[in-house]
Amino acid sequence: MKKKLLAFVMAATMVFSLAACGSSSSNDSSSSSDSSDSDSAQSGDEVQTFKLGSIGPLTGDNAIYGQAVVYGAQLAVDEINASDSKIKFEFKGEDDEADGEKSTNAYNKLMDWGMQVLVGPTTTGASMAVADVCNSERTFMITPSASAVDVTAGKDNVFQVCFTxxxxxxxxxxxxxxxxxxxxxxxxxxxxxxxxxxxxxxxxxxxxxxxxxxxxxxxxxxxxxxxxxxxxxxxxxxxxxxxxxxxxxxxxxxxxxxxxxxxxxxxxxxxxxxxxxxxxxxxxxxxxxxxxxxxPFSATVPETQSFVEAYTAANDGVTPNQFAADAYDGVYIVKEALEKAGCTADMSSADICEALVAQMTQISYSGLTGKDMTWNAEGQVSKAPTAYVIKGGEYVLPEA
CATH class of the missing domain: 3.40.50.2300 (Response regulator)
Structure with a gap:
C-alpha cells in the first residue's frame, strides 16, 4: 500500500450559532443548524471538539494492520465532523512499528499533543504496553484489534472492539x-x-x-x-x-x-x-x-458496501479489512459514550476517562463488526464472529 504514512491531523473545529430556550452559543464564526441534531445533544449546546489519537504500525511488516486502523478511524472522524453531531474530533495517528516501547513513546507524544481519548493501539504486544500506562495515568483506551485478554485484565479503563x-x-x-x-x-x-x-x-x-x-x-x-x-x-x-x-x-x-x-x-x-x-x-x-x-467483517456483503465504497475512495482503491472496520466502529463507540456521559471538550483526559468508564458497561452499539455490542467490566466486547470461505477471491458464507 503506497500511502503517505504520516500522523493525521483533522481540522475539526466546527462552530455553530444556535438559538434555543433563550440561550445561544458561538466561538469564532457562525452558521445556522437545524434543530434536529444528534439524538443526545440538545439544541443550543456548543459543539464539543475532542482530541482523539490512534497508534499502529504504519510502517514495517505489520503496516497493513496499522494503516487500516488509522484510515478506518480517519473515515469515521471525517463523517462525524461533516455531520450535524455536536461531537467533533481533532484526530492524530502515530506509528509504533508494532513495537511496545515505540508504542509507549507514541502514546506520550499524543499526550503532549493533548489527546483526550485513545482508539488504539493496533497489535496485541503494543496494546499491552500502552494499556498499563493508560491505566496508571487514567486515559481512556479502546483498542480496535488487540484481542488478548491480558490487554484489558485488571484495567477498568481499557476496552476492546474485537472479540477476545x-x-x-x-x-x-x-x-x-x-x-x-x-x-x-x-x-x-x-x-x-x-x-x-x-x-x-x-x-x-x-x-x-x-x-x-x-x-x-x-x-x-x-x-x-x-x-x-x-x-x-x-x-x-x-x-x-x-x-x-x-x-x-x-x-x-x-x-x-x-x-x-x-x-x-x-x-x-x-x-x-x-x-x-x-x-x-x-x-x-x-x-x-x-x-x-x-x-466479524466482510467487504463483500451488502450490509458493508457504503463503508467499503467510502474507504476505497479515500484510500486509492484499497479494500478495507476488519481492522479498518473495527477502528471505524471504535470511533463511533467513543462518540456515543461521550454523548451519553455528557462530556465537554474542556474536561481533562482523566475526567473524561472516568466518565466513559461509567458508560461503557451501559451502552449498546450496532456497527460494521457486530450488532448490539456490549461490554463487561473487564473491557471485553460481546459479539459473535461469522464464518466465511474464500471463493473466487471473495469472502462468501459457507454453503449449508
Whole structure:
C-alpha cells in the first residue's frame, strides 16, 4: 500500500450559532443548524471538539494492520465532523512499528499533543504496553484489534472492539465441531506471540472437551516464519485434513504456497489475523481458494458496501479489512459514550476517562463488526464472529 504514512491531523473545529430556550452559543464564526441534531445533544449546546489519537504500525511488516486502523478511524472522524453531531474530533495517528516501547513513546507524544481519548493501539504486544500506562495515568483506551485478554485484565479503563482470543478459539472449535465433526485437525501456531498462543490454547481445550481429533500441533517463532516444511509434513503424515492456523496472514501466505508445492491440500482454517491476505502485495489469491476464517467483517456483503465504497475512495482503491472496520466502529463507540456521559471538550483526559468508564458497561452499539455490542467490566466486547470461505477471491458464507 503506497500511502503517505504520516500522523493525521483533522481540522475539526466546527462552530455553530444556535438559538434555543433563550440561550445561544458561538466561538469564532457562525452558521445556522437545524434543530434536529444528534439524538443526545440538545439544541443550543456548543459543539464539543475532542482530541482523539490512534497508534499502529504504519510502517514495517505489520503496516497493513496499522494503516487500516488509522484510515478506518480517519473515515469515521471525517463523517462525524461533516455531520450535524455536536461531537467533533481533532484526530492524530502515530506509528509504533508494532513495537511496545515505540508504542509507549507514541502514546506520550499524543499526550503532549493533548489527546483526550485513545482508539488504539493496533497489535496485541503494543496494546499491552500502552494499556498499563493508560491505566496508571487514567486515559481512556479502546483498542480496535488487540484481542488478548491480558490487554484489558485488571484495567477498568481499557476496552476492546474485537472479540477476545478465547472467544476466537472457542468459536472456531465449536464451528468445526458442528460443521466438520470428523475432521482430523492439525494446529499450526506461533508460540512466541500472545495472540497466536492464546487462541491456540482455548481452541485445543475446547476441541478436546468436544471429543474432536487433534492429531498434530506445530509451532514456529517470528525468526522461523519462512519455512514451514517440517510442520506441513508433520500435519500431512499424521493424516490431518484440516489445518487450524491462528496466525497472521503474512506467514499464512507462505504456508499456503508451500503446501501447494508439496501437494498437500487440507482445509485451512484461520481467524481474524488472516484477514488481509487477499490484498497482500504479490500474493496469488488462488492459493487462498477454500480458505475458511472467522471474522466479524466482510467487504463483500451488502450490509458493508457504503463503508467499503467510502474507504476505497479515500484510500486509492484499497479494500478495507476488519481492522479498518473495527477502528471505524471504535470511533463511533467513543462518540456515543461521550454523548451519553455528557462530556465537554474542556474536561481533562482523566475526567473524561472516568466518565466513559461509567458508560461503557451501559451502552449498546450496532456497527460494521457486530450488532448490539456490549461490554463487561473487564473491557471485553460481546459479539459473535461469522464464518466465511474464500471463493473466487471473495469472502462468501459457507454453503449449508
Amino acid at each position: 482470543d478465547p472467544n476466537q478459539g472457542i468459536s472456531s472449535a465449536d464451528y468445526i465441531a458442528e460443521n466438520m465433526p470428523d475432521a482430523k485437525i492439525a494446529v499450526l501456531y506461533r508460540n512466541d506471540d500472545a495472540y497466536s498462543q492464546g487462541i491456540h490454547d482455548t481452541f485445543v481445550k475446547e476441541a478436546t472437551e468436544k471429543g474432536m481429533s487433534v492429531v498434530y500441533e506445530g509451532t514456529f517463532t517470528n525468526d522461523t516464519a519462512t519455512d514451514f516444511s517440517v510442520q506441513l509434513s508433520g500435519a500431512q503424515s499424521n493424516g490431518a485434513d484440516l489445518v487450524f492456523m491462528p496466525i497472521y496472514y503474512q506467514p499464512a501466505s507462505i504456508v499456503l504456497a508451500q503446501a501447494k508445492a508439496m501437494g498437500y491440500a487440507p482445509t485451512f482454517f484461520g481467524v481474524d489475523g488472516m484477514d488481509g491476505i487477499l490484498t497482500m502485495e504479490g500474493f496469488d489469491p488462488s492459493l487462498a481458494e477454500g480458505l475458511m476464517l472467522l471474522t
